[in-house]
Every structure is written in C-alpha cells, then in structure tokens.
Amino acid sequence: MEDWVLRALARWPNVPALFGWLALDRRGRWLIRGEPISRPQILDTISRNYGADEYGRWYFQNGPQRGYVRLDTAPYVLWTCEGGEGLQIHTGQRVRHPTRAFLDEEGSILLLTEYGPAALPDNELDWVLPRLDQAGVPVDEDQLAAALALPSGQATALTLHLPEANLPLERLDRARAPKLLGFVRDPQPRAGEQFAAADSPEP
Incomplete structure (x- = not known):
C-alpha cells in the first residue's frame, strides 16, 4: 500500500467498506458498477493499492475506505x-x-x-x-x-x-x-462488519 493510503487509514480507521461496486473481469479489466475503468491514473492507483484480507477477500484500498472486488476468475x-x-x-x-x-x-x-x-x-x-x-x-x-x-x-x-x-x-x-x-470470488460483509450499501454491478 502507498504511504498516503496508510496515513489515511491511521487517521480514519473505521470507514465502512464498500461491497458490490468493483470487479475484475477475466481479461484483467477493472470495472466499477459493471463499466470498465479507462483512466490510466485510476488504474495505476488501484493496482498499487490492491490486496487481500485474512479471509481471502480481495480489495482496493482507496484512502481510508476499502472497496471489495468481485473476481470473474482469480485475484x-x-x-x-x-x-x-x-x-x-x-x-x-x-x-x-x-x-x-x-x-x-x-x-x-x-x-x-x-x-x-x-x-x-x-x-x-x-x-x-x-x-x-x-x-x-x-x-x-x-x-x-x-x-x-x-x-x-x-x-x-x-x-x-x-x-x-x-x-x-x-x-x-x-x-x-x-x-x-484461498480466495473469495464474490466478497460479502461478515457478521457485525460495517459496510456501505451499494447495488451489485452488472456481470
């Protein structure tokens, strides 16, 4: 993770996570609510701040907020x-x-x-x-x-x-x-986990 992300997490540690907004398709394209992301700056930021939690759910850490990623095939x-x-x-x-x-x-x-x-x-x-x-x-x-x-x-x-x-x-x-x-294709909130409501993206 980049330093600015770590600083944001330290400052705002309890921001609810997003589910159902982001996806990675089988060709390696990032999608937001079913639409491909094309801006190089955004793609680079996602790639540099992409990781997995202890449950095998992969996510993009966007500053203090974690956006979990639905995977078409693999991480x-x-x-x-x-x-x-x-x-x-x-x-x-x-x-x-x-x-x-x-x-x-x-x-x-x-x-x-x-x-x-x-x-x-x-x-x-x-x-x-x-x-x-x-x-x-x-x-x-x-x-x-x-x-x-x-x-x-x-x-x-x-x-x-x-x-x-x-x-x-x-x-x-x-x-x-x-x-x-050890990975999850369609991450979901766990019991007691705070999250921001979002509609699922189109497949």
Missing part, C-alpha cells in the same frame, strides 16, 4: 510480457516464481504465483498451447481432451513449460479453485 489475470518471453500479472509485475499449474473443465489455465492465484485469459491461450507437452511430445487434441475429462483434483499427464519452471498440470474445477487456493 490476478496473466498477460504475456512484451516479446512473449514470460508472463506478468495484470498489475504489471513479472511472474518469476510460479509453483503450481491447474487446468479447469473449460481448458483455462490457473497458476499459483508469488503474488497469489492468477488466471490465463482465453486471448492468451495461443501463447500457452505450444508450451504444453506430454512426456516431451507436443500436446494434441486427444491428449488435451483426456486431461479435461479427468476428475478435479487429479494430476494430468501434461506439463506446462514456462521460462521459470516446468509445472505438471493438475485438474481443478473452476468452482473448487477458491477454496483450494
């Missing part, structure tokens, strides 16, 4: 770095220490990174497919279909080759990802 979205030599999260940091890789029932890839869980959007799949193999052989449609047919929680025969690590792919259904990886 971070992966983009290819310039030149295509690696991946970065949507807030701009390069991924250098991925530790696990997952394949959901729709064929989407989720990585556990040093920043938290991060999903690869569908417009980046052309980058990842050539980096998948089975026993050293490039993956074909039948092998991918066999991996997708496995139950959630099982290891596939596929390996994802990244510049930083070679990661075996595990099957993980989308609905089971938040519990396993």
